[in-house]
Amino acid sequence: MHNPVIAVIGASQTQPEDPDYRDGVRLGRLLAEAGCTVASGGYGGLMEAVSAGAAQAGGRVIGVTAPAVFPGRSGANQYVTDERPAATITERIQDLLTISNVVVALPGSLGTLAELVLAWNIAFVAPFSAGHSLPIVAVGPTWGELVPLLTERLATNGDLVRCVDTVEDAIAVVLRHVNPEETPG
DSSP: OOSOEEEEEOOSSOOTTSHHHHHHHHHHHHHHHTTOEEEEOOSSTHHHHHHHHHHHTTOOEEEOOOTTTOTTSOSSOTTOSEEOOOSSHHHHHHHHHHTOSEEEEOSOOHHHHHHHHHHHHHHHHGGGGTOOOOOEEEESHHHHHHHHHHHHHHTOOGGGEEEESSHHHHHHHHHHHHOGGGSOO
């Protein structure tokens, strides 16, 4: 697959001194070094972190913003090379998922949860219309606890969300999806 697009979702308020921010920078760098385009919501926090890492490695960075929803934000972060404004939050999430080959969820709050659940639902219903399930990777202990809980309580397919502990684990999963012929074993 040529230049796959990896959507990265995560907290908008995470600061550069936070370990999660450093993980986001590392994820962006590793994705760009692997030849992937990074896409995110385009604003601050972990969206900025992953954008910074990708840009530092010379990668393309797409920011799917929602100016009418977030009028207090001055636009995409400085690392975004291709801004795609959306009219509503729903259109923003849909565009981000539509352009992506894989979704990676970093730690986040309610917005990240909404994005993760929507991606999960789209992956769940895809087979009903002969569609392809979008691979989803969730990084960190919160998702490692929440995904199994939701799987059990909502009687859904938890295998559609691959929970991992680290950014490096996430990269390994992403690369298996975007370069299956190059991955050993």
